[in-house]
Amino acid sequence: MSDLIDEAVLEDLIARIAEDVPVPARGAEYAVDNIVNTITPGRADRARVVASVLAVAAVLAGIALAVPMLAGSSSSKSASTAAPAPAPAPNGGTAPGGGRSGPDPSLPVDGAKIVKTGTLDLQVPHATLRLAVNRVSGVAVGLGGYISDSKTNFGSDATAQITIRVPVAKFENAITQLDALPDVKVLGESENGNDVTNQYADLKAQLAAATSERDALLVVLSRAQSIGDILSVRDRVTTSQAEVNQLQGRINLLDRQATFSSLAVTLSERTASGAPVVHGRSGLAKAWWDARHGFTSVVEWLLARSGAALIIVLFALALLFGIRYLYPIVRRGLV
Amino acid sequence: MRARYARTYRTAVLICGNPADAEEAVQDAFLRAWRFRDALPDDSRRDAWLYRVLVNACYSKLRQEVPRRERERVRISVDADLRDAQLTDAGEQPDRAAERALTADALAATLHDLPDGLRVVVILRYYAGLSEREIAIAIRRRPGTVKSRLHEARRRLAADARLAGYRPDTEVTAP
Incomplete structure (x- = not known):
């Protein structure tokens, strides 16, 4: 005789027990109602959703603000190692003339028009001038600026003079990033x-x-009766209009200068004797060195050109990865 | 959902041993299944997944209850009047109906004397009709564990004196 109960017997037993279990007549309806009540968010639920969305947006905004601020603070330290930082003016106020006693660019001044300029003299390893020029361009573009002037000499005395224009708020960042370029002195x-x-x-x-004067002259001109009066007033209108144009041009120039700061970068190569690092290598080592620096330069180029977009994309990818793979695992673990 | 409700509810009653807990467990299970419907597998594992949700809900109810020794197991004590009415409506003789009621209570008591882990696999296998692999998914154990539990449950039930001599077409007497 088997010491196990027969499966058919067991199945019949349980079926008979289950048959005697009365099912609530409206149980299914209650279950459906329960689901409907849950998936129909009330006002408080909607408020929680909105609050969550706002919280996430605030976090993202904080990250977006913190990254450039952190970069800016680190750049000031780097710049101070190469040259003393400019002394900040009290309250970021006005400073007569120019020079390094001008207002600290890092201090925001409401409504202030600050024209920033700077020069940077960099020395790069032998035979890396072209790479350095590309890196400087990458820094400018990455900060939302552009190259306003560039002259490069690849002769025996390889040098390059590049003038970049970057948004005035990122002037310090530009200097810091240029100072921090690899193998740059x-x-x-x-x-x-x-x-x-x-x-x-x-x-x-x-x-x-000047505009008021011109407008008044135009009124007079419209009322002039004689030819002589017309010619006389017309000459004055022309002079006044020229003055208006000149003033407007100077204002526009100041606007541009205050919007984009100018940084003149001079690049010079070290002499071959001063670059034993490169020339002292064997063929394979040199190839490895070139490959490594080529890779880093490409990565730097991508980072410089992508800016905050790359960080946002990486964050979004991480978020998608979490939603796609981790969240289902967690969710299944909950049920 | 409506089509599944009766069988799901009865499965929950068999596991929980308590209609009130079973109904709450089914409500919770359906709600969780709806919330996480995107995670439902599309193949045959769907039933296993749904029963897994139900089993977890039942376990939650069992854990919420007072300790086992103090727990009043209803033992699926169907309302006598309701059952008599059902049986009478079906044209069954009163004495026959009473005998069936005693038999059902005896079988329920035998089943509920099994430990929870054994009872669940037995119910899922022989009432819900899940395969051993599906039960393994439902209770988050290995198929080998399911097999051994089924074996142990069948061994214990065979050794229970209350089921001695029972056959599908016969009746047992209440102890």
Whole structure:
């Protein structure tokens, strides 16, 4: 005799027990109602959803703000090692003339017009001038700027003069990033912050006055009766219009200068004797060195050109990965 | 959902041994299944997944209850009046109906004397009709564990004196 109960017997037993279990007549309806009540969010639920979305947005905004701020703070330290940082003016106020005693660019001044310029003298390893020029271009573009002028000499005395324009708020970042380029030696550095707020205000006032004068002359011109009066007033209108155009041009120039700061970068190569690192290598080692530096330069180029977009994309990919693979695992673990 | 409700509810009653807990467990299970419907597999594992949700809900109810020794097992005590009405409606003789009721209570008591881990696999296998592999998914154990538990449950039931001599077409007497 088997010591196990027969499967058919067991199945019949349980079926008979189950048959005697009365099923609630409206149990299924209650279950459906329960689901409907749960998936129909009330006002409080919607408020929680909105609050969650706002919280996530705030976190993302904080990250977006913190990254450039952290980069800026680190850049100041790097710049101070190469050259003393400019002394900040009290309250970021105006400073007469230019020079390194100008206002600290890192201090925001409401409505202030600051024209920033700077020079940077960098020395790069032998035979890496072209790479360095590309890196400088990458830094400018990565910060939302552009190359306004570039002259490169690949002769025996390889040098390059590049003038980049970057948004004034990222001027310090530009200097820091250029200082931090690999294998670059900073030979000299200068920054110039010129507060043109008063000058800008004066120009605006002059423009308003000149415009009013021109408009008045136009009224007079429209009422002139004789040929002589017309010619006389017309000459004055022309002169006044020229003055308006000149003032407007100077204002526009200040606007551009205050929007994009100018940084003149001079690159020079070390002599071959000063670059034993490269020439002392064997063929295979040199190839490895070239490959390594080529890879890093490409990565730097990508990072410089992508800016915050790359960070956002990486964050989004991580989020998608979590939703696609980790969340189902966690979810299944919950049930 | 409505089509599944009766069998799901009865499965929950068999596991929980308590209609009230079973109904709550089924509600929880359906709600969880709806919430996580995107994670439902598309193949035959769907039933196993749904029963897994149900079993977990039942276990939650069992854990929430007072200790086992103090727990009042209803033993599927069907309302006598309701059952008599059902049987009478079916044209069954009263004495025959009473005998069936005693038999059902005896069988339920035997089943519920099994430990939870054994009872669950027996119910899923012989009432819900899941395969051993599906039961393994449902209770998150290895198929070998399911097999051994089924074996142990069948051994214990065979050794139970209350089921001695029982055959599908016969009746047992209440102890």
